[in-house]
Amino acid sequence: MTTHAAKFDDVAGYAPQTSGSTILLNPASSAFALSAAIAIVFNTLLTWGKEAYPALNAFMASLSGHHWITHGLADVAVFIALGLVFMTFGTASQMSPKQLVAVLVSAVFSAGLGLAAWFVLG
Amino acid sequence: MNDLILFAHPTFGVLGILAAVWVFVETLNAGADNARRIRIAALAVAVFMLLSWVLAGYWYVNFYSPDKALILKGPWPWAHKIFMETKEHLFFIPLLLAFYLPFATRERLFANKVARTMVLSVAAMIAASGFAIEGAGAVINYGVKVSLLQSATQRTQP
Helix, strand or coil, X not given: CCCHHXXXXXXXXXXXXXXXXXXXXXXXXXHHXXXXXXXXXXXXXXXXXXXXXXXXXXXXXXXXXXXXXXXXXXXXXXXXXXXXXXXXXXXXXHCCHHHHHHHHHHHHHHHHHHHHHHHHHC | CHHHHHHHHHHHHHHHHHHHHHHHHHHHCCCHHHHHHHHHHHHHHHHHHXXXXXXXXXXXXXXXXXXXXXXXXXXXXXXHHHHXXXXXXXXXXXXXXXXXXHHHCCCCHHHCHXXXXXXHHHHXXXXXXXXXXXXXXXXXXXXXXXXXXXXXXXXXXX
């Protein structure tokens, strides 16, 4: 039987994991792709929140000595925590790899434009 | 020492961009023979971006305030209000992508087209956003320069 993997994949003996006709990413790659997309959107939302509510900015500054340190650590914590959760529960594996690529690319573009627009228009 | 940190953070950023381009090119030519090299390059991206984050953060938190005051008093206040504010938050995007890249390159890229697409997309986005951030850094630097030039001109005018 010719599988989807065999059509795309050129190297005999190295066929990747498949589910039906869909080639899969490994569980860690899928999980952390989704967590990266969410952490990147979270980064923009947290920026908007900090800028809109000085009390949030002050609270974040009180946690580490500077709002930017807290902000960065929060982003990385969201990335790692969600990645581990998604890997444990197989959440991201329910999405097709093409969807994961699209979600991550869309997250980067929308979050980046959202940040720039906030400060240009603000 | 302060200047060393100031210059080191964009240097590691550029090294991160170069490593991302390295990952991109190797992935375009992915085969069994360069799989290990791709993983090493992806790890290099993550390490360089981590170093850039730590050094940039140390400088920003401890030494940026006088520069900010100068920029805001000078003719290019938007160098801080738009470029610095955007840059300091935009940086987390390539940082997170850089931390993800080692996971994405654990795939057998030469045998998995969609995994190659993922790695190519992530590496390209790291390079593109990295260049944007380097450019913003240049504008901020110039914002300080034009402020100092304005002060010097005002002092020397009769």
